[in-house]
Amino acid sequence: MVDSIAAPLLRMSGITKHYGGVRALENADFDANRGTIHALLGENGAGKSTLIKVLSGVVQPDTGTISLDGTPIEFANPTEANNAGIACIFQELSLLPDLSVADNIGIGSPPGPFGLINYRAQRRLAEELLARVGGDGIHPSATVRELPLSRRQIVEIAKALARNPKLLILDEATSALTAADVEKVFTLLHKLREDGLAIIYISHRMHEIAELADMCTVFRNGRKVETFRAGTKSDNAIVEMMIGREYKSVFPPKTEKSPSLLPFSRFATFPGKTS
Known part of the structure; x- marks a missing residue:
């Protein structure tokens, strides 16, 4: 501390x-x-x-x-x-279930110039953040709906940290x-x-x-x-x-x-x- x-x-x-x-x-x-x-x-x-x-x-x-x-x-x-x-992680998740893990993590500020999405950079960001929060086994391309609740919560935490x-x-x-x-x-x-x-x-x-x-x-x-x-x-x-x-x-x-x-x-x- x-x-x-x-x-x-x-x-x-x-x-x-x-x-x-x-x-x-x-x-x-x-x-x-x-x-x-x-x-x-x-x-x-x-x-x-x-x-x-x-x-x-x-x-x-x-x-x-x-x-x-x-x-x-x-x-x-x-x-x-x-x-x-200020980033908040609530008990009720804010993830979009039909989007991929990478899309959810980068949705607040997707990497890429002129508002365009650099999907390769977005995937790298997702991989780095998932590793940071202990979600190494979660594939960035997986659809959130396919994940069990505990894995979704890990994605939610990674999404919050994406905002620095x-x-x-x-x-x-x-x-x-x-x-x-x-x-x-x-x-x-x-x-x-x-x-x-x-x-x-x-x-x-x-x-x-x-x-x-x-x-x-x-x-x-x-x-x-x-x-x-x-x-x-x-x-x-x-x-x-x-x-x-x-x-x-x-x-x-x-x-x-x-x-x-x-x-x-x-x-x-x-x-x-x-x-």
Whole structure:
């Protein structure tokens, strides 16, 4: 991890977003630093997805400011966010199933002059990126529809890296991967962190957070609860921040019933009967 006192690459301040009468985000803050994997944690409905949608240009906030590299930014659509160096990998894939792997990877900025596609260069790009993300066995000419879901997710990650992002966002991006593929992605993320990328990682799997994250931020009810260095709080403490009450009140310890209170069973002995 790059440990720097410099200003964060990303700073989101006072972000508010309502959908009618529903509050998705309320005065929310979030920072992400270069060379850091920052875990974004919270229950479903905590505001994580809305925060990422605001950052990636999918939706616009009602109020608040965003700066990238110290420059204030506003995104009217995802293309503007991509052009600014923000790449998102969502659980729902954005691949076009009837196009080839190479076409999908290069679709954002196909190599070639004057807007023309250099198919040889596009294939080389796909091969390089697939090797980088652990997808060596995926043929660039294969149609995406032919690939199993775990292979498609690898292609999605390669597609995101084709944009040379400053900030990479993964929203439950390992949920469809095999254990072997997850290990390859983790190795890649560690390397990208060393290269100075800022990475935002969203997952409900605490063991993934423990293995990957440098920093963690917990959201609840559309607000930031706390940001802390990974490994400084127990899983139970993190869950309590996410749900807003003590862990034991949600998952109380099981009590063993006394044998005398157990309901009648085939092992019970009744008066006048012998077992």
